[in-house]
Amino acid sequence: MSEHSHQCVIIGIAGASASGKSLIASTVYKELKEKVGDHQIGVITEDCYYNDQSHLTMEERVKTNYDHPNALDHDLLCDHLEQLIAGNAVEVPRYSYSEHTRMAETTTLTPKKVIILEGILLLTDPRLREIMHASVFMDTPLDICLLRRLQRDVAERDRTMESVLAQYQKTVRPMFMQFIEPSKQYADIIVPRGGKNRIAIDVLKAHIAKLLRA
Numbered sequence: 439m440s441e442h443s444h445q446c447v448i449i450g451i452a453g454a455s456a457s458g459k460s461l462i463a464s465t466v467y468k469e470l471k472e473k474v475g476d477h478q479i480g481v482i483t484e485d486c487y488y489n490d491q492s493h494l495t496m497e498e499r500v501k502t503n504y505d506h507p508n509a510l511d512h513d514l515l516c517d518h519l520e521q522l523i524a525g526n527a528v529e530v531p532r533y534s535y536s537e538h539t540r541m542a543e544t545t546t547l548t549p550k551k552v553i554i555l556e557g558i559l560l561l562t563d564p565r566l567r568e569i570m571h572a573s574v575f576m577d578t579p580l581d582i583c584l585l586r587r588l589q590r591d592v593a594e595r596d597r598t599m600e601s602v603l604a605q606y607q608k609t610v611r612p613m614f615m616q617f618i619e620p621s622k623q624y625a626d627i628i629v630p631r632g633g634k635n636r637i638a639i640d641v642l643k644a645h646i647a648k649l650l651r652a
């Protein structure tokens with residue numbers, strides 16, 4: 439990963455769907471924010487950069503392979519990260535999992551000293567690997583990820599149990615094997631078990647706190 443000094447340092451967290459990326463990112467963010475304030479640290483979710491599909495019918499949208507790199511607008515994500523590093527605010531898209539497309543509203547993100555970026559396919563893209571100062575791979579066993587995804591997607595993402603299981607077999611697991619698992623080699627830190635790994639949370643907090651003091 440690049441070592442050059444930025445106004446804004448990007449820490450990436452990758453791994454399978456439901457491996458605990460969002461949970462560890464939000465835990466580190468919340469615990470550090472209490473000490474340093476939210477002007478110093480922010481979080482970006484790769485999912486916000488799924489392609490806009492507002493021109494497609496719902497029938498067409500459900501056919502998209504959301505676990506393939508082509509489903510994501512990494513050009514826009516890279517552009518936004520470069521803007522933040524250059525000291526400019528960006529309009530982060532908002533994404534609707536139930537509509538399978540971007541919402542009309544965006545979220546303004548001002549430059550921070552540290553941005554935690556989390557998403558399944560971050561480490562597959564050489565441009566993102568170059569932008570990230572350090573990276574983490576959540577190495578949660580796939581059967582645990584599936585159980586957690588099933589519970590989460592039915593409770594929070596407007597999915598049925600049948601649709602989660604069908605999508606898992608058709609795209610989620612095959613794309614993990616093809617793209618996500620091979621990208622683990624690029625991570626600086628491998629975190630087992632999931633988003634509640636207290637030692638991993640504390641290691642990340644200590645690393646980010648050091649960057650904030652620099």
Ligand SMILES: Nc1ncnc2c1ncn2[C@@H]1O[C@H](COP(=O)(O)OP(=O)(O)O)[C@@H](O)[C@H]1O
Nearest residue numbers: 455456457458459460461586590631632633634
């Ligand atoms: N170590 C853990 N123990 C129990 N539940 C967990 C753990 N890590 C994550 N979860 C839960 O699993 C689900 C998926 O985690 P999430 O952080 O959303 O995954 P991701 O962002 O990688 O898709 C969430 O409901 C989260 O609260």
Ligand SMILES: Nc1ccn([C@@H]2O[C@H](COP(=O)(O)O)[C@@H](O)[C@H]2O)c(=O)n1
Nearest residue numbers: 454455456485488504505535538558610
């Ligand atoms: N319209 C969409 C968009 C994405 N997904 C699934 O989300 C997963 C990535 O998000 P995580 O928070 O779970 O990392 C990915 O595996 C996609 O299958 C979706 O189902 N529908």
